[in-house]
Every structure is written in structure tokens, then in C-alpha cells.
Amino acid sequence: MLVIIVQDKPPEGMIQRAKSQRRWTRGLARRGIARQVGQEALVDRLKEALHPSSPPSFLGGPGTSGGEGACEREVSMSDGRPVQMTTDYWGRERLDQAILDALAAAGKRVDSLTIDDLAPLDHFHHGGKAATVRLAHLAGMRPGMRVLDIGGGLGGPARTLATEFGCDVTVVDLTASYVHAAEMLTARLGLGARVTHHLGNALELPFDASTFDVVWTQNSGMNIAAKEPLYAGFYRVLRPEGRLALQEPMAGPVQPLLFPEMWARDAATSFLRTPMEMRALIEAAGFRARAWDDVTAETAGPEPGAAVNVQSIPYLVMGEALATLNHVAYRNRTEGRIVVVQAVFDRT
Numbered sequence: 126m127l128v129i130i131v132q133d134k135p136p137e138g139m140i141q142r143a144k145s146q147r148r149w150t151r152g153l154a155r156r157g158i159a160r161q162v163g164q165e166a167l168v169d170r171l172k173e174a175l176h177p178s179s180p181p182s183f184l185g186g187p188g189t190s191g192g193e194g195a196c197e198r199e200v201s202m203s204d205g206r207p208v209q210m211t212t213d214y215w216g217r218e219r220l221d222q223a224i225l226d227a228l229a230a231a232g233k234r235v236d237s238l239t240i241d242d243l244a245p246l247d248h249f250h251h252g253g254k255a256a257t258v259r260l261a262h263l264a265g266m267r268p269g270m271r272v273l274d275i276g277g278g279l280g281g282p283a284r285t286l287a288t289e290f291g292c293d294v295t296v297v298d299l300t301a302s303y304v305h306a307a308e309m310l311t312a313r314l315g316l317g318a319r320v321t322h323h324l325g326n327a328l329e330l331p332f333d334a335s336t337f338d339v340v341w342t343q344n345s346g347m348n349i350a351a352k353e354p355l356y357a358g359f360y361r362v363l364r365p366e367g368r369l370a371l372q373e374p375m376a377g378p379v380q381p382l383l384f385p386e387m388w389a390r391d392a393a394t395s396f397l398r399t400p401m402e403m404r405a406l407i408e409a410a411g412f413r414a415r416a417w418d419d420v421t422a423e424t425a426g427p428e429p430g431a432a433v434n435v436q437s438i439p440y441l442v443m444g445e446a447l448a449t450l451n452h453v454a455y456r457n458r459t460e461g462r463i464v465v466v467q468a469v470f471d472r473t
């Protein structure tokens with residue numbers, strides 16, 4: 126079911142998002158990237174956000190942002206508003222082409238890419254590809270495992286699990302432009318038989334019970350408030366004795382969290398809980414902890430003042446805002462406002 130919110134005038138939050146989108150577009154335009162990612166489309170999206178006359182283009186429905194394959198499907202939503210805010214925050218028009226252009230600018234041969242060529246542009250979480258490999262070893266990933274990657278984004282973790290650990294990976298993500306870019310990158314690497322990408326909501330998984338050996342998720346739960354149903358859904362789709370592997374930023378001992386953070390402009394779409402609360406709610410959903418590692422230090426991002434890598438996925442998505450985001454993230458990390466945890470659980 127696709128829920129569309131009809132309003133006489135756009136809410137303040139939507140106007141702020143539209144303004145932010147305009148700043149992002151200007152930033153890219155200064156670097157000559159705007160044309161590649163569709164400035165016209167972004168302007169249309171801005172107008173649409175300010176004067177909604179039809180279903181918002183970023184809801185992931187037919188004929189919207191994100192490319193053909195992803196757009197022909199609908200995201201099922203029981204509550205459209207949080208989903209809309211999340212996809213609006215992450216989504217970028219023509220991200221697939223922007224990634225290819227960034228790879229070419231970095232001197233990569235786009236017709237013979239490797240997963241290491243892609244790593245700066247398709248692992249969108251603390252610690253990059255090294256953190257993915259660390260979690261895979263922690264979880265004991267083995268050839269033939271059927272993996273569901275929740276909020277798998279552009280598919281870097283999924284392709285790593287397929288090529289370096291021999292897994293078969295199903296990826297679900299809410300953001301149409303990411304799903305479309307992920308499909309393109311997976312096809313370019315010839316991994317279509319091992320990795321599939323689906324537009325969908327982690328809270329409404331369209332899979333039968335006991336379908337997967339492993340549920341995997343990296344840096345995707347921060348935008349999801351309803352954590353109890355989220356982990357209940359993971360339990361349902363895992364086979365008995367299956368495994369849950371996660372990497373998540375969690376609330377540190379010092380609060381409040383400072384904004385803007387990488388995943389949210391403000392507290393309206395950021396839902397962190399403390400490590401103790403997270404572990405308790407996951408165990409209450411029917412899981413038993415095997416490993417629980419604080420990886421805050423080893424997955425730390427850049428220090429303030431460090432050069433911004435313009436051929437990276439954070440830059441392609443956040444543009445000129447990235448320097449500020451990195452600075453705020455540094456403060457949150459060093460002041461104890463967030464911790465990053467990798468954990469592995471067994472489904473009982």
C-alpha cells in the first residue's frame with residue numbers, strides 16, 4: 126500500500142529539506158557536478174516539495190527519482206511520513222551517473238571495475254570496506270550463506286560478501302536512487318546472479334519466515350524509531366540458529382547528540398538508543414549475543430580540517446555540507462555522544 130500525504134501547504138520541515146537540497150545543488154554546481162546528477166530534476170523536486178500537487182517524486186513510486194528498474198516498484202508503507210523524510214534525506218537524482226563520473230575522475234577504468242575500486246563510493250558507513258570485512262569475519266560468513274542486507278544502500282557490503290566470502294545476498298533499501306545505482310554497479314561487476322537489490326522498507330520485509338541464514342545490517346537503523354518491530358522482523362525471516370550481524374552507531378554516555386549528523390539533520394529522524402538498551406531489545410526479540418565490540422575508535426572518520434575526499438559517497442550525497450558533518454561527527458565521537466558497535470547474535 127502506498128500512502129500519500131496530502132496537505133494544503135508544505136510543512137516547515139519539508140521547506141527546510143527543500144532549501145537544503147538547493148544548497149546541495151549549488152555546491153555541486155560550483156564543482157561542475159550538478160549537470161551530471163540532474164540539476165533540472167532537483168529544481169523540479171524543489172518546486173514539488175514547496176508546492177506539492179502530485180505524489181512527491183521521492184516516495185519511490187512509479188515514474189519517480191531513482192531510475193527505471195527501481196522506480197517501477199512501490200515501497201509498501203504503513204506510515205508514509207517517516208519513510209518520506211528518510212528517502213528525501215538520502216536520495217539523490219542520477220546518483221548512478223555521478224558515481225561513474227567520480228570513478229573516472231579518480232582514474233578508474235569504469236568498464237573493468239573491481240570491488241576495491243568501488244569501495245570509497247559504495248560502502249556508506251563508519252570504517253568503510255575494512256569495517257565490512259571485520260564484521261564478516263566476526264560473523265563467520267561462509268560460502269553459500271543466504272544473506273539479507275537491510276538498508277544495504279549502494280551495495281558495497283553485499284558485493285564484498287559475495288566476492289570475498291562466497292555469500293548470496295538479497296539487499297533491501299528504502300531509497301530508490303540507491304537501489305538503482307546498486308543494480309547498475311552489481312551488473313557491471315557481473316554479480317547479478319549472487320546479489321539482488323530490492324526497493325523496500327525494513328519494517329515490512331516481503332519474505333517468508335526462515336528464508337535467510339544471516340540478516341546483515343550496517344548503519345541503517347539510525348533512522349528507524351520502531352526498533353522492536355524491526356528486530357522482530359529480522360527474527361521472523363531468519364532460520365532457526367541463523368545469525369544477525371550488525372554495525373550501528375548508538376547513543377553514547379554523553380547526551381544530547383549534536384546535529385547535523387551524517388544520517389539526520391535534526392532529532393526528528395534520528396533514533397539512537399544506548400548500547401545497553403539495544404542489546405536488551407535485540408535479546409528480547411529472541412537473539413543470543415555471540416560478539417559485541419565497541420569499534421568507535423577503529424572506524425573513526427576524518428579529523429576536523431582534513432581534506433574532503435570528493436570522490437567518495439559521503440561527498441556525492443552531502444556535497445559542501447560534508448566538512449560540517451565531519452566536524453560534528455568528530456565532536457559526537459570524541460565527546461562520547463555516540464559509540465559505534467559491531468555485534469553478532471544467534472537466533473534462538
Ligand SMILES: C[S@@+](CC[C@H](N)C(=O)[O-])C[C@H]1O[C@@H](n2cnc3c(N)ncnc32)[C@H](O)[C@@H]1O
Nearest residue numbers: 248249250276277278298299300326327343345
Ligand atoms: C548510511 S546508508 C548505509 C548503506 C549501507 N548499509 C552501507 O553500509 O553502505 C543508510 C541506508 O539505510 C537506508 N534505510 C533507512 N531507513 C530504512 C528503512 N526503513 N528500510 C530500508 N532501508 C532504510 C537508507 O535508504 C540508506 O541507504
